[in-house]
Amino acid sequence: MTHDADDLALALEVADALDDLTTSRFGALDLVVTAKPDATPVSDADTAAEELARRLIGAARPGDALLGEELGGDVARTGRQWVIDPIDGTKNFVRGVPVWASLVGLVEDGEPVVGVVSAPALGRRWYAAVGAGAWSVSRLPGSDPEPRRLAVSGVADLADALIAYASLEGWRELGRYQAFLDLLAAAWRTRGYGDFWSYMLLAEGAVDVAAEPELALHDMVALVPIVREAGGRFTSVDGVEGPWGGNALATNGRLHDAVMASLSDA
Template sequence: MTDDDIALAHDLAEAAGAAIRPYFRAPFDIESKADASPVTVADRAAEAAMRTIIAERRPDDGVIGEEYGEDRPDAARVWVFDPIDGTRAFIAGRALFGTLIALLENGRPVLGVIDQPIARERWVGAPGRGTTLNGVAARTRRCADLSSAYLGTTSPHAFDADDFSQFEQLRAGVRDTLYGGDCHNYGLLGSGHLDLVVEASLKIYDWAALVPVVEGAGGIMRDWSGAPLARGSDGRVVAAGDPALLAAALARLA
């Protein structure tokens, strides 16, 4: 991963944001995908814009995207896109969605971007370089005590029955729980406003960009067993701003 890759990631976020903003709080058609999740013309336009840039500037790199699938996914370098993480929030006119951009090298996320194109908030994380919010260093806050922690998750309806039961065990032990936020929660964690984010059923395009942002800000992100996230992960994730908080959270989820 190089400075050129970071510059390219910024260009990708700019292109996605330019594609998304004309549709925000404007009339558009809403379709349902095979899994019943919604998709809009903005999702597709943003991903298409990013794919065009990769085809022009990094033709040997692979791409994995939520809307248009995989292209050379076994390449040594793969860009991973979720053009609108939080399509339901976007449809409702809530500026809590975000564009997620990740670069994988040999299967590991080495660069991550969370871009909120309406509020113009952009978190960028990379190992060894730290995380920034709009160019300024971002850091998680210290909170090693579960009873003092603020927990975020997008929706209780995103968990199946067993996962929800485990989530409730965790929720019972924290100071407070906030719902909604999608990928924005992980940026807020990276900036020291949340202490935990816990979710399930995530795909690689949902979490790949989040890991460098969270960990570059001083936090840690794992699956519910405590293992690092990888291509074969089951989609259940825990992000902790203070790594000392992780063990307590995992114990509640066990």
């Protein structure tokens, strides 16, 4: 089943507007950064970007629910809900590291059906809709402007796999620190790309496994259709399908069961 192209078009339009706003504030000398109750940073760009996304989506889809990192909302497992992370990678954003992106996703009756990940400082964008494939486009000078269809790798042996992760400490808090270290040791190569980028590299076939021990819904919804439409699998560490398990394990599919078994707390 192919998802309505109008929803993907809207998500791409929202991403265009967010790119303009976030790039105008990236590296700004007057950027205002405060701490949220969980001690993570939030900038004035995060809040302004989510407000903009809500206005655009609200005007185009007034009957749809909205959930965002900064302004909240109730999780809806029925009906239609747009899920927004205005700047995924805020810590990078406020430090001047170009690895950050705006995430725009749509969930219908509990299934992520549209996802857009736009990383303007990297000159890259990834997007997908159910049944329409996963695609990336480069906006770097001199690059091919035509979208490129994505496909995960064919690596089938963990000893040949490249594993991407964000950090190590969260695995300790999850009680799987040693299991994760053992997984990394068993792989061919490991790199801490972090955040959205690990999953987009997975969808491109450049990375074979991406995992994070603690994530919120807004971190994951936009990623799921892109990974799945590229031929990969996206679950929690314990195998809960999609973005509903509080953490993420994404693979090319061939490695999924082996990785999940190695991370089991049994």
